[in-house]
Amino acid sequence: MTDDFNLVMDDFLPLRDVVFNTLRKAILTGQLKPGERLMEVHLANKLGVSRTPIREAIRKLELEGLVVMIPRKGAEVAKISEKSLKDVLEVRRALDELIANLACSRITREQLSELKEAAEAFERATKTEDTTTIAKADIAFHDIIMEATGNLRLKQLVNNLAEQMYRYRFVYLKDETKHSMLVKEHSRIYNAILNNDKEAASEAARIHIDNQEKAIIAHIRMEMKEEEMGGNI
Amino acid sequence: MTDDFNLVMDDFLPLRDVVFNTLRKAILTGQLKPGERLMEVHLANKLGVSRTPIREAIRKLELEGLVVMIPRKGAEVAKISEKSLKDVLEVRRALDELIANLACSRITREQLSELKEAAEAFERATKTEDTTTIAKADIAFHDIIMEATGNLRLKQLVNNLAEQMYRYRFVYLKDETKHSMLVKEHSRIYNAILNNDKEAASEAARIHIDNQEKAIIAHIRMEMKEEEMGGNI
DNA sequence: AGATTGCATATTGTATACAAGAAAGTGCGG
């Protein structure tokens, strides 16, 4: 049982936020599985706090879409269907296009050189073959573009959407045959932004998401097949 | 004092949700003003419940961006700056374009005729000059398009964004000189969707938001001017 | 006079107690 996630006491943060972060992380990393019930006293005992902070944390997770409430039954970790994932990706595609587009006109020289460095760092990371390193480099690259838009709300929304599919992020990063493609896609995005070519930037961003979608959907279908097989023994 | 909003008991809904809806409405309609503090005992007494449901409702409002938490100080109604409004509208523009685009290929015949009817109803409403009626007709029109996309997440996000600027909605609906323009814009959107012309639909949606943005920003600037004047007496 | 410290009070943060409803088990009758 790797099931025992513990609180990282942050002392000055309210307990509800500590619990919120802890539970969110547990859901996103798969320690808490889709469909699993979140029982208040159980969590309270486990984390060594009372039910109150637990409940308040759940209210926030509920609005983030990570848990669903069943009236008079309690909270459970939200299941992600292929449909809901497609819905999320459909929105993300539009927002990522917007981000690339906005970044073209708003990026600073400094950010532009950071972006170049980040793209190179990502390429180096793919050589190391350590998925965590690659993932970090990927996030760093996209964070710079997002920052360049200067739109806080946009940033917040995209982060939340990305979160919904966090557990599938490694799927397309683990596949080494895709690495060179990812590097090319990044460089295409970088060049489009460099040239202030909004059309090209949007399209590059769209293609980037499209490819992720394909990989993730394929993975999900496989997972489902496996589950069926398991049930049919 | 129009300050006394009351609970609409929904009996089967948990109190926290009733409180949540009540407070949200109060914020959106301006009964609770930006910067105003939300004190738990005060609200609890006023609404005749204990602090617990109040707190849980505030947690949700917090995540919706309608209130901001100040640690150990409490919650207050979020202020909306011109910048944050522009941020919101920038995102909404992209999402409304997406909605119009998706609706083109996914709308059913039935929804199409509903949409035609809604557009006509909106035109009739502008003749009555009752702002509430007009607002309802406007919402109905856009709801049909949104529904046609079949994307639940998209719907949820756009609703939330629209909410942020709810109190300014009447600004562009009250101005009668704009009515004929709005009617034209709606009919443009309807025709584009009817013809399954995605490009045209997106553009029509974009223009629709652009015009709203102009009206709202102008209104906000005016409001701010007024405030300054008030302070400088 | 101004600043500073200490106290009183108000307000949030957390824990616990109590109420009510749902689910699961148990026993009885068919």
Next chain:
DNA sequence: CCGCACTTTCTTGTATACAATATGCAATCT
């Protein structure tokens, strides 16, 4: 052996009690 009703227990929903901290005021010191 199966099904239905009753009871028990578990879990959420709500209220309240207690703790910790910030704020404002006043008195005192410089």
